[in-house]
Amino acid sequence: MPDAKWVGYLRPDGRKGVRNLLLVVYTVQCAQHVAHEVVSGEPDTHVIGFPGCYENDYAIRLMLALARHPNVGGVLAVGLGCEYTQPERIAKAVRLSGRPAEAFFIQEHGGTVTSISHGKQLLADLRRRAADFPQTEMSWPDLIVGAECGGSDATSGLAGNPVVGRFFDWLVDQGGTAIFEETVEMIGLRSVLSQRAADAVACRQIEEAYDKAEEYCRSVRQYSVSPGNFAGGLTTIEEKSLGAVAKSGNRKIQGVIRVAEQPRSPGLWLLDSVPDSNFMQFGYTNPNDTEGIIDLISAGAHIVLFITGRGSVIGSPIAPLIKITGNSATFRKMSGDIDFNAGCVLEGSATLETAGLSLAELVRRTAAGEATKPESLGHREYFIMYKHQNTPSLEEGCRA
Amino acid sequence: MQPECFQICREDNVATLLRDAASATDIRVIGEAAHGTVRSIEPICIGHKIAVVPVAAGEAIVKYGFPIGEAIRPIAEGEWVHLHNCRSRYDAVSSELDLQTGARKETRYA
Structure with a gap:
């Protein structure tokens, strides 16, 4: 599978698409x-x-x-x-x-x-x-994959996110690009994340993004953890954060990008969608799952992985959404909506390693044109809102 | 079927229940760092945490090999670990929530 090839579409800027x-x-x-x-x-x-x-x-x-x-x-x-x-x-x-x-x-x-x-x-x-547009050969180094979780339960941090983390490690090892986000779900992990920085610049970017997210949570006195999370067994934001960050795997973090910026090289990247301070004071961080998915697509993700323990029915425009659950009961209940069951890891019928490779195979088939369940069902949810982020110009990051 | 709980890292002092467990039940500890069984001393719901070793007051609650908070009071092996005996080192609000529903107790609806 490392040598997998599929047909994509060549754009004038040299990037390749998995859909037209x-x-x-x-x-x-x-x-x-x-x-x-x-x-x-x-x-x-x-x-x-x-x-x-x-x-x-x-x-x-x-x-x-x-x-x-x-x-x-x-x-x-x-x-x-x-x-x-x-x-x-x-x-x-x-x-x-x-x-x-x-x-x-x-x-x-x-x-x-x-x-x-x-x-x-x-x-x-x-x-x-x-x-x-001419068709062109694509392989893993051409691919950018994003990951986000929502509707999380206790299985998300045990199985769903760790399986995505194993796939991300594998994708990065093949020369591909992976993006994870939700810095407000990294509270308590400042040193855990900065220790994974690829270099001093990335380290400073991670610390700045982390400090902005923690300041944001402190000032609104609202951490990204809900009554349903507590009732489901999560006790603290640190616990939820560790489960959420598990989807990033273990590879070095190349740096931080903001919404609409493209990763500057292959490898693992952190997306910061927290508003920067502005006189209007507008914009929320992660108001819903769809906003985060749209942010990942704006960073060039060809495909987005969405991990949902409790179950969700959403999809996305532009980039196919692959829905993953770590909860086998949720998978059985919503098998028409969910593409991949990582719950097999908790039942002992798969390891994180083998489940990560099965997920890679599903990503390959999706990149080659196979429709995901949300795509087939016609789910194309989108969400674009007022926000402010500091970037030098409108063109910055939007490769023309 | 015997209830199971999942321990992620060897240094974790809690594990996550994969099924509801009654009081005084032997629960099998599974996962790559698993070791033997732990006996519950109270009922614990699926998705919630059980202490697999005793934890002293002020000591870190460890999951994923990292502290997820600290013990507010001594916690016995087999005890349910949640908002009533563990607090965040960041989010002060979480200690003021309803233990069963997680909803905020001080929010006014009138």
Whole structure:
């Protein structure tokens, strides 16, 4: 399996995609219905959008990173006509990346019905042009995989996350790239994490990201641990943190990236999605699971692993979501939704090692085009909100 | 079926129940660091922790080979380890939660 090869799509920036999707992006809540109706019934076409009328640098940077994701082959941006965020500027940035892109305002096309038919005509044209991307051979060093957990129970820290950790170790050893996140679920682990830094720069980045997360939790007097976690047997945030960080495996951490930034080299990376201080004081850290998954995709993840002990039904646009549980009872109950049962480790029928390799095989099949269960069910949840993060420019990290 | 609990690292002083256990039950300790059995001295629910060795007051509760908090009072072998006898070194709020539901006791709904 280390020598596995599969067919992907070559983008002008040299990155390779495991899907060739069309993406519709709406620029204000008022355009949400039209955007979804344009996509309705269209194969391999996903939607994302931002609800706010007032623009937000963070949200624009995030949407540009998603629109220029390696799995995306063409983009249609749809606005109402009075919002700050400009669909045509999104389309222009996407065209500069070598992808076909179109944009329009609903107010200039006569309303709902005519806008939907106009949007569908533009999609048909984009689909023809997106078919021109050359196919290319892909292997593990081309692949970026993200991991996030949610709806956790006691099995997540014992089986689900450690199995993902073993897979991450294996992926990094093959020359691939792995991203984990949720720094607010690393409380108490400052030295555990900084000791895993690949170099002095990475060490400083990890300590800064950790200190920001701890300060955030202290100031809002809210740690990322819920009544359901306590009732399920987790006693402290430190305990939950150790279980959550188990999904990162044991390899060195190359550095910290922020939302929409791409890893600068292969290996294991930490994604920081905690807001930086700003006069507006807006933005929450990890308000829900979907926000974290979208952050990982914005960092270029081709595929995201989602570990859920209690069970979740969500999916994601752009990058396939592979759902994993460490709880065999949850797997039996939700087998139509969950792709991989890591609970076999607790039943003694597999070791972390063998389960990690089985997961690698599932990731390979998904990269080669096999649909995951959330993909087949049509789950494409997305969540983009107002936030502030310090980055030098909109272009920073969004490889054009 | 005999209840089991999962011990992650050899230096851990707690293990996680994989099934509900009644009081005075011999529970098999499994996992790569496993050793023998531990006898519960009270009922403990699935997903919750049992002390596999006695822990002194102020001593660290160790899971994954790292401290996850500290003992508020002495904890006997076979005792349930949770919010009533273990506290976070970071999150002061967690010691003020309802022991069964984990919900905040001081939040007002009126």
